[in-house]
Amino acid sequence: MTTCRICDKNFEPFISFGDMPIANGFLAEKDFSDEYFFGLATGFCEHCNMVQLIDQPAREMMFHDEYAFFSSLSSGMRNHFAEFAEKLQAEFLISDDPFAVEIGSNDGIMLKNIAQAGIRHLGVEPSANVAQVASDNGVNTISSFFDEALAAQIIADYGHADTITSANVICHIPYLHSVFAGIETLLKPTGVFIYEDPYLGDIVEKVSYDQIYDEHVFFFSVMSVSKLAAMHNMEVFDVEHLSTHGGSMRYYIAKKGSHPISENVARQLQKEQQLGLDQANTYDELRKRIEKSRTDLVAILEKIKAETGKPVVAYGATSKSTTVTNYCGIGPDLIDYICDTTPLKQGKFSPGSHIPVKPYEDFLADYPDYTLLFAWNHSKEIMAKEEGYNKHGGKWIVYVPEVKIT
Numbered sequence: 001m002t003t004c005r006i007c008d009k010n011f012e013p014f015i016s017f018g019d020m021p022i023a024n025g026f027l028a029e030k031d032f033s034d035e036y037f038f039g040l041a042t043g044f045c046e047h048c049n050m051v052q053l054i055d056q057p058a059r060e061m062m063f064h065d066e067y068a069f070f071s072s073l074s075s076g077m078r079n080h081f082a083e084f085a086e087k088l089q090a091e092f093l094i095s096d097d098p099f100a101v102e103i104g105s106n107d108g109i110m111l112k113n114i115a116q117a118g119i120r121h122l123g124v125e126p127s128a129n130v131a132q133v134a135s136d137n138g139v140n141t142i143s144s145f146f147d148e149a150l151a152a153q154i155i156a157d158y159g160h161a162d163t164i165t166s167a168n169v170i171c172h173i174p175y176l177h178s179v180f181a182g183i184e185t186l187l188k189p190t191g192v193f194i195y196e197d198p199y200l201g202d203i204v205e206k207v208s209y210d211q212i213y214d215e216h217v218f219f220f221s222v223m224s225v226s227k228l229a230a231m232h233n234m235e236v237f238d239v240e241h242l243s244t245h246g247g248s249m250r251y252y253i254a255k256k257g258s259h260p261i262s263e264n265v266a267r268q269l270q271k272e273q274q275l276g277l278d279q280a281n282t283y284d285e286l287r288k289r290i291e292k293s294r295t296d297l298v299a300i301l302e303k304i305k306a307e308t309g310k311p312v313v314a315y316g317a318t319s320k321s322t323t324v325t326n327y328c329g330i331g332p333d334l335i336d337y338i339c340d341t342t343p344l345k346q347g348k349f350s351p352g353s354h355i356p357v358k359p360y361e362d363f364l365a366d367y368p369d370y371t372l373l374f375a376w377n378h379s380k381e382i383m384a385k386e387e388g389y390n391k392h393g394g395k396w397i398v399y400v401p402e403v404k405i406t
């Protein structure tokens with residue numbers, strides 16, 4: 001039995017993935033023997049509809065001064081956040097001297113657009129190395145974890161906010177009541193809190209179970225977020241489905257009664273009911289589909305090795321792939337190396353499965369017959385970039401929404 005982090009009721013896990021390392025914990029060979037593992041399992045609270053991890057490692061084990069994820073490495077994401085910054089300026093940063101706060105601003109991928117427009121802003125980013133990159137790019141950043149106490153400090157130092165935004169961060173934070181209480185006090189009376197995270201509906205539809213790893217403690221739906229917002233005198237006044245990170249939802253939240261409610265909210269709630277996101281049975285079915293995905297992926301990789309003996313390379317040392325390699329038992333015997341553009345990951349090994357991570361240039365030099373697409377969420381960007389590989393006859397192995405060779 002686990003107690004729900006949102007409503008305090010008890011629930012059981014619907015799936016356990018076994019022992020997992022820190023998903024972004026790319027490591028050197030000398031550190032293999034000290035690697036940290038925890039039990040990765042997920043449950044669904046029938047009472048408030050929140051899907052969540054059973055256990056999560058301490059935040060300092062995940063977010064520190066050697067954090068390996070740099071948002072701005074993806075051109076697709078740079079465009080996505082430039083567009084979002086434009087929308088913010090046009091619709092929400094319209095008071096005389098607007099103030100924009102971002103929670104988990106990383107290397108400044110979104111806020112640098114706001115900074116360049118000369119708008120007062122503050123990035124809150126606990127991972128000191130990525131926060132430093134943002135500061136170097138002219139983004140006003142403090143290296144702290146956001147919570148209710150920090151919100152009070154921000155009010156004292158800067159005043160109240162017109163917008164509080166956050167992308168791919170709120171789902172990382174287990175103490176959400178402190179975060180939502182802080183947001184409610186930090187917002188101006190008509191201020192807005194807009195956040196986006198991978199969407200539970202997409203995970204269920206696409207069996208994208210690799211979204212489940214240490215950092216992602218919550219898997220949100222409009223149902224669960226509406227209930228959470230109501231507990232803090234706020235409400236969801238609009239929602240927008242996004243294609244980023246394999247399917248995300250953007251939630252527009254404000255103090256109760258301060259904004260008209262869009263029809264999109266009721267429409268999405270209805271879709272969620274049709275998808276069964278409020279039914280325990282949906283998650284039992286999901287477990288069965290995840291188990292099948294594992295069986296199919298391992299079978300394809302073993303078949304290629306047995307029949308061709310050729311190298312198989314993986315593309316993108318994503319955090320998500322840590323769940324896939326460890327849950328499926330995929331190691332260097334099945335994947336020769338993972339190529340990745342992040343300098344901090346190169347020359348290291350993947351967490352738990354210890355597959356070497358090599359520079360992207362190695363992939364270009366080798367053009368392997370088979371490439372397992374770990375960064376499937378960037379598939380559009382990668383397919384445009386890898387026309388040469390495709391013309392060369394290279395084959396992609398994908399596993400979302402189903403395992404196949406393309």
Ligand code: SAH
Binds near residue numbers: 126130146168
């Ligand atoms: N917004 C960026 C970064 C997402 S990665 C993007 O969408 O690309 C998640 C980020 O959240 C990390 O940079 C991590 O350091 C930060 N983070 C984790 N816990 C946090 C907290 N309590 N407050 C603020 N940021 C946090």
Ligand code: TYD
Binds near residue numbers: 074315340342378382
């Ligand atoms: P991403 O899928 O954004 O995130 P997560 O770690 O949350 O699962 O990670 C993308 C990884 O893939 C990152 O390490 C950079 C790498 N990458 C490439 O190597 N080449 C590319 O063209 C792209 C888009 C990403």
